[in-house]
Amino acid sequence: MDPTERAYSLAEALLADSLPRRWRHSLGVAERARSLRPILGEDSSLMESAAVLHDIGYSPQVASTGFHPLDGARYLRDHTGMDERVIRLVAHHSCALLEAEERGLRQDLAREFEKENSALVDAMIFCDMTTTPDGSPTTSENRVAEIVGRYGPDTIVGRFIQRAAPQIHAAVQRVSERISAVQETYQPM
Template sequence: MDLTERAYSLAESLLSEPLPRRWSHSLGVAERARSLRPILGKDAELMEAAAVLHDVGYSPRIASTGFHPLDGARFLRDQEAMDERVVRLVAHHSCALLEAEERGLRKDLETEFELERPALVDALIFCDMTTTPDGECTTSQARLAEIIQRYGPDTIVGRFIQRAAPEIHAAVQRVEDQLAHAHEAGQPI
């Protein structure tokens, strides 16, 4: 079984029944990852695998700290021996260090999992933060507003996402610029 097949199977087994909306979101994020193939090159499969797995830490079967990037990455590393780069992307997806700081877990996340290269970090931020909870495409502005509304502005998630907003929007813009450049260069998008 190749990396993406394994990732889809595992994510489905952890999310589809207990968290169907989270599963729909993960499928949408993976679809966004596929749309980045023209700019990802040899890392396209890796990104799609990370995209479909990015929220597995929400699964009641594996949640332990309540911080899904850390729980998901630990599970993928320790129980599944998943590709190290996929694990790092899951651990650090969508500015997770800032949320880890809010939760008192920044040192744990930083010491256990290295950051992946910036272009891939940006790509996963783009995929996650331009996909609604139901798996549809959206803007990063609308996505962040939805997150703040859902969790509340004064919650851990609300505070984190407001702090992370400038970096999220900048990462999305960098990816959109790369896609536009690829389109201008005649690459199929």
């Protein structure tokens, strides 16, 4: 089984039955990753794998600290032999260091998992933060507002996402500009 197929199979096994909405979100995030193939080149399948796996830390079979990026990355590292770059993207997806700080886990996350290159981190943020909980495309502004509304502004997640919002919007903008530049290059004259 190729690594991307393996990622889908693992994510489905961990999320589809126990967390079907999270599974739909993960499929939507993976679809967004596929849409970035023109700008990701040889890293396309790596991004798609990370996208479909990014929320496995929510799975009752995986969750241990209650911080899903760390729990998911630890599970992948300790039990699957998944590509190290995929694991790092899962660990650091969508400004995870800021949420780790809110939870008192920043040192653990930073010590255990090195950050991936910034272009891929931006792409991961784009994929996650432009996908609704049900897997449909959205804007990063609407996604941040939805998260604040779902969790509340004074919760750990609410505080984190409000702090991370400028970084999230900037990453989405950078990726959108890269996509536009590629599309302009291939426009018929």
